[in-house]
Amino acid sequence: MLEKSDIKLAIAPIAWTNDDLPELGGENTFEQCISEMALAGFAGSEVGNKYPRSPEVLRRYLAPRGLSIASAWFSAYLLTKPLQETVDAFVRHRDFLHAMGAKVIVVSEQGQSIQGLQDVPVFDGKPSFTEAQWRSLASGLHRLGELAQEKRMDIVYHHHMGTGVQTAYEIDKLMALTDPSLVSLLFDTGHLAFSGDDPLAVLAKHAGRVKHVHLKDIRPAVVEQVRRERLSFLQAVKAGAFTVPGDGALDFRPVFAKLAEMKYAGWLVVEAEQDPAKANPFEYAVKARRYIREHTGL
Ligand SMILES: O=C1C[C@@H](O)[C@H](O)[C@@H](O)C1=O
Numbered sequence: 001m002l003e004k005s006d007i008k009l010a011i012a013p014i015a016w017t018n019d020d021l022p023e024l025g026g027e028n029t030f031e032q033c034i035s036e037m038a039l040a041g042f043a044g045s046e047v048g049n050k051y052p053r054s055p056e057v058l059r060r061y062l063a064p065r066g067l068s069i070a071s072a073w074f075s076a077y078l079l080t081k082p083l084q085e086t087v088d089a090f091v092r093h094r095d096f097l098h099a100m101g102a103k104v105i106v107v108s109e110q111g112q113s114i115q116g117l118q119d120v121p122v123f124d125g126k127p128s129f130t131e132a133q134w135r136s137l138a139s140g141l142h143r144l145g146e147l148a149q150e151k152r153m154d155i156v157y158h159h160h161m162g163t164g165v166q167t168a169y170e171i172d173k174l175m176a177l178t179d180p181s182l183v184s185l186l187f188d189t190g191h192l193a194f195s196g197d198d199p200l201a202v203l204a205k206h207a208g209r210v211k212h213v214h215l216k217d218i219r220p221a222v223v224e225q226v227r228r229e230r231l232s233f234l235q236a237v238k239a240g241a242f243t244v245p246g247d248g249a250l251d252f253r254p255v256f257a258k259l260a261e262m263k264y265a266g267w268l269v270v271e272a273e274q275d276p277a278k279a280n281p282f283e284y285a286v287k288a289r290r291y292i293r294e295h296t297g298l
């Protein structure tokens, strides 16, 4: 069983306002978003672009609502820009998260990613790294891992649709090429299921590396439509490929059991971007919270 003392539950603001697609939820305010997170029973949040970037100001909004910051996404450009540019941006991001009390930093290589391109089919257009690129990604991540450790933090790599680290095979490769003491893994159920991989198998294989979890469900009929109609990642999001745990096709019970067996301690973050005009973010947050309670007792 997952222990209350080990696990903190968070929800990502992307269900209220989508940073990748600003037209989704542009009308939802920051204060509505964090108030509804707290009301739905969550203790933490990741960071969206409406959040104040001053740690002092952000804390003033979060503390009365009993929320803290679990982490936040960082886009690395290790394969396409001079290392120093990524390092400088990473240090600013790290220091902000450190001031907010977060312990992990979500990192994703975006140099050749197609996740933000509206018209590139996500199943056909993803990059595949050459051996030289894999080596330079690993060495850049080692540098970011060292910088994180200066503040006693860890980087957690986010495998993601439309990127060079999407499939189970690519995750295996990245894990094999990187030093476990410097590079940990973010396990995102929805991206693995979308990709056609078995989330549970990936979790079991890399249990020792997983230090952050995104709980996302999928609607398989929409994923099938994305394949058939050659939609992009953002078109897939708009069409409703993702939803909250308990609302889609994934059975999270074996995932929760595996996390308990491996004595996972850290954040479980509900993260389900979809169109807030179709899927009311507060109602879906409540639905997710209820599902987690029902299946974990948390
Ligand atoms: O963790 C994530 C952050 C988002 O910006 C991203 O596109 C989403 O799919 C995700 O998993």
Ligand SMILES: [Co+2]
Residues within 6 Å of the ligand: 158, 188, 214, 271
């Ligand atoms: Co995620």
